[in-house]
Amino acid sequence: MHKKQIKLSDLAEELGISTATVSRALKNYPDISAETKQKVIALANKWNYRPNSLAASLRNKETHIIGVIIPEVVNHFFAKVIKGIMEVAYDAGYRVMLCQSNEDYDKEVDDAHALLSSRVDGLLASLANHTRTFEHFYDFMDSGTPVVFFDKTSPEIKDCSKVIIDDYSGAYQAVESLIQQGCKRIAHLQGPGNAHTFQNRLRGYLTALKDYQLPVDPDLIIECPEFTLNRGRLSAHQLVALPKGVDGLFAVTDLLAIGAMKGFREKGIQVPEEVAIIGFSNWEMVEAVFPPLSSVSQPGYEMGRQATQILLKEIKASKNEEDITHETVTLATELVVRGSSKSV
Amino acid sequence: MHKKQIKLSDLAEELGISTATVSRALKNYPDISAETKQKVIALANKWNYRPNSLAASLRNKETHIIGVIIPEVVNHFFAKVIKGIMEVAYDAGYRVMLCQSNEDYDKEVDDAHALLSSRVDGLLASLANHTRTFEHFYDFMDSGTPVVFFDKTSPEIKDCSKVIIDDYSGAYQAVESLIQQGCKRIAHLQGPGNAHTFQNRLRGYLTALKDYQLPVDPDLIIECPEFTLNRGRLSAHQLVALPKGVDGLFAVTDLLAIGAMKGFREKGIQVPEEVAIIGFSNWEMVEAVFPPLSSVSQPGYEMGRQATQILLKEIKASKNEEDITHETVTLATELVVRGSSKSV
């Protein structure tokens, strides 16, 4: 049973003044006497008054809430992004409504509509792997609510800011490093769908091979529908079984790389002596496996922070009716070489 | 610049009917003619009408939002809890406002106040390690807003439901298993603060030793202020340096255990031959390290689901003015033995 929450008029009645005065006293307006302010604040504390932000938001047309749509929460990279988002948001007095699309386009649309109904002040979004239409995001932009995409986005979306990482270069560097240490048959464990991040990593792989005049063997490119250790393990088995074998591997994500490492070991293949492996994301656990996994760093925390900073800037500009210039920030990656491959 | 969002009165005006009728038509009330309903729905779709849930919530005194306070987002266990929460909430038509206390008591209080101001319909919370007073939660209960604690809670908090893990038994089983495979000097890497979960794991460790007449050596119990690989690694070094050595280790969490494994290896100690190791949480990565880490399973996803189900049940009861009976659900743990210790 919901007991009554204290409201402004309760305070006003008790003190024999109007709600207007109470409201202004609590917000420290200049034209309220010090004496009144003090009385109001004292009573508000005593009665544990918590303003109803629904009413305030309705009146002010701003909620101080930002919506976040993310494909998957149980993912070390996205978790770090969320942390970055929440810290910057909190410091600016904003709260976060989090939605997980679960890599499901329909749910993504549904979440977007709900956040629009909630009148969030801005939206941060990362696309599901199979999202191809963007009307649910255009709805935000049309209503004047800033949207910033991070990580998984699409070049088709115009007129809005983005924070991405340089997947292409990261992948290129990784594969180049494998080539320079003598690998001739380099496999790639590829991500699912047409997500641009994964496509860019694939492109980096292909371009590196081409630049060094290595042939592209379709047998060496395996699309992994989900990112699990086991999927990486099975892919390694598949590669070992190839007539021409394999001597290097670049995986679209660390979990697959580690799984593959395990799969190779099961088949008696030495890492890095017989197969050199490089992953992508550089999350903490890569140092824990043996040999430690070389990986391309993917700065999730920084991505979350920057995306939120840009969003807050646009929210502010939007409020002041200034015009906003959208920007695309590309965060650099870095190849961190460890025991699973050789430094060159 | 915020362009105007369509509202009920816009639709009403266009159709030459009242907002009351529009509202009822959209909600499929029985006393609106089929013809009118259809016209309203058609226009709402055409104009992309999104109801302002602030206004609706203000009027209805329910937001369909549940608040979540969690110590840390970048944590595999909590990430799974969040996933469980969000799925159950979504299926019931609820949204989630997520707050991360960052293991900071003051921020926890601040978050609680903000969620109260947002008039969330219910709260799910897990305590920060150093939280000792609970007024900020009692505020919710006093106002009639259901609260359910999960994982990190306190027996001091009465009259509310909880979903916890049987940390004590899990720890006991782990240590018992080490004893049964012959370990005599078993170390424990302990969690920080007075968090009850960690205390219970410590208690399981101590009781197992006592039950098997093994002495408790304070040198073998190391409190780890943070959960990082490196902290585990350094703790292992510290243990190796003990005059009497160490032949078993139970860590309060997997990350520390894996770090310790690395630390032992660096000192030339064989796992599990010279030191057997068991962790806690059983997250996916334990299978990736070598040797695979034995660990106590900690069902985070299930915890999130159950906590949310209980909360929704209490919200419903509260709405119907039924009285609610609080419950404490204890989820079972299970020792999963892998290569880092022997099965007995």
Added chain:
DNA sequence: AAGGATCACGAAATCGTTTTCGGAGCTAAA
């Protein structure tokens, strides 16, 4: 033809805050 039931809708209050106008009372300047 009168009474009652049913149908389809509208007027207006309501949720709790914020803010735009003021307006009363007082002081100081002319």
Added chain:
DNA sequence: TTTAGCTCCGAAAACGATTTCGTGATCCTT
């Protein structure tokens, strides 16, 4: 003494959706 300028506060109108009463039709019954 009038006027202007302060200081401090209140009345009331928003914000947008929901819902409680109604009310005017229409149809059926007798």
